[in-house]
Amino acid sequence: MTGGGDVPVALTEPLSLHMRNMTGTNDRSPRCVALQGEVGQCVSCSIYAQRPSPCREFAMSGDNGQVNDACDRARQKYGLPPLFSPHQPVQSESYVIQGASPLSDHVQSAD
Numbered sequence: 001m002t003g004g005g006d007v008p009v010a011l012t013e014p015l016s017l018h019m020r021n022m023t024g025t026n027d028r029s030p031r032c033v034a035l036q037g038e039v040g041q042c043v044s045c046s047i048y049a050q051r052p053s054p055c056r057e058f059a060m061s062g063d064n065g066q067v068n069d070a071c072d073r074a075r076q077k078y079g080l081p082p083l084f085s086p087h088q089p090v091q092s093e094s095y096v097i098q099g100a101s102p103l104s105d106h107v108q109s110a111d
């Protein structure tokens with residue numbers, strides 16, 4: 001298990017008496033306040049180095065050859081296909097978008 005980062009409190013909201021979550025992640029249509037960009041186009045975490053432990057522990061489907069159903073469900077909500085199938089172990093989506101700037105070191109890529 002990895003430790004969480006030093007998340008800016010201003011980007012969080014109370015979840016319970018002793019816990020907080022990223023603002024927006026418990027909304028009816030969840031969208032973390034730290035997410036920048038357009039889902040399905042190009043997104044990144046604006047506090048990647050400081051992201052909390054649940055984000056650090058969440059594996060993109062396909063990491064280590066394992067399906068992550070939660071990743072697939074989150075993508076499905078935005079009409080996006082699963083990234084990975086164990087029967088076709090090549091990620092089904094390219095993160096390279098024509099005209100986009102080069103990947104920064106905090107953007108996950110397929111390679």
Ligand code: SF4
Binds near residue numbers: 035036044045046047
């Ligand atoms: S990785 Fe960043 S944008 Fe995604 S939920 Fe965590 S804090 Fe929000």
